[in-house]
Amino acid sequence: MTDRLIENARIVDAAGVRPGSIAIDDGRIAAVGPDVASDRGDADDLIDADGMVALPGMVDVHNHMHDPELFPEGIDFASETASAAAGGVTTVVELPTQTPITSPESFRAKRADCEGLAHVDFGLVAGNVDDPDVDVEGILAAGTPDFKTFTAEPYLADDGTIVSLMEQVGDAGGKVRVHCETQGILDHARASIAGTDPDVYMDSRPLEAELDAISRMGWFAEYADCPLHVVHVSSGSGAREGERFESRANVPVTLETCPHYLAFSKEDVAEKGPFLKVNPSLKSPAEVARLWTAVRDGTIDLIASEHFPTYREDRERGWDDIWEPYAGLPGIETTLEFLVSEGVHEDRISWPRLRELVCARPAREAGIYPRKGSLRVGTDADIALVREERFEVSADDLRFAGGWTPYEGQEWSARVDTVIAGGEVIARDHDVRSEPGRGEFLARPQ
């Protein structure tokens, strides 16, 4: 007996897009292929996908969603994983923001909090490490091999701390993720800026700060023999800098970028102002074009949302003083629709490349492939159905509680229609149907 059958879909796999159906039983994928529908006509629930594209649910491995010390009331792991579900994201890996998660005890406490709130399955990253005296083995045993550190404020770690962390994590079989901008360059740039207008923000975070830090972290990782993940590469030149270390292959180096670095350049700040305040800052149109090339040719390994939730009113303060609001953009609900609309439909990337960038590769990096990030028989039935539709992006149509999106007013061509997780329909047309606590913690192997 089949619990649920998705018929007439265009199913994306590693090689291409094929017409077919997906049978779901007991929360898992029971069968996939062109002949499934006729075999399984007795399903309890039938979803006619009618030419929609079926992808594995997106696996978003960089987002900030749970920090009661920092995020205001109404923004927590429940509201933000609901926003994830609405956007076709069925697995999240969350990173610390202001509250450090640098001991097994704090890791377990955060896990317990999140378990009560999660709409989708989740993993956690430890950090932000700014002290070399950290219980790496204990945190690994508590459920993550991933440690985050910074070369820039507000969570700046000094070079000695980063090397020491990399040695410990490398020995233990984990991975270090680094925010790469060199603080000395940022300080120098900031000192010469007097104004408070939004456009001066971009001048305070030069491209060279990113290039220098990616290069240094590459050498640090080689020296310490530790896998390195460079988060949110903001420029095509940054991707090329990281590629040097990918091609040396002495230690694994993975490069991540985010949709906002592909959607916007610093020239968009005149119109969008504080709604584009993010670290690293946006770069030139030429860098955006180079970054798309790096996404297409495989230099960039994966794309994550780097979702950071704030309310619209908080962000509005930045029109008068751009230094006031916290940097960061909401985006977990719009990443898939953006990448289909501006990536696949504009012929910048193929469907299989999209699947690799936001499903398969992030799941592999998180140690949860093929259970997550694939549509293989026997794996979790986590599926995003996407339909072609022209529409204008509006925060009013999103589940996100903050009431804004940097993409407001853009014309897109793909919508997330139906989202299935663990075999259940958890969202339809951005209307979330699951309950907080449905999602499970994913203890991640080394």
Ligand SMILES: [Zn+2]
């Ligand atoms: Zn982040």
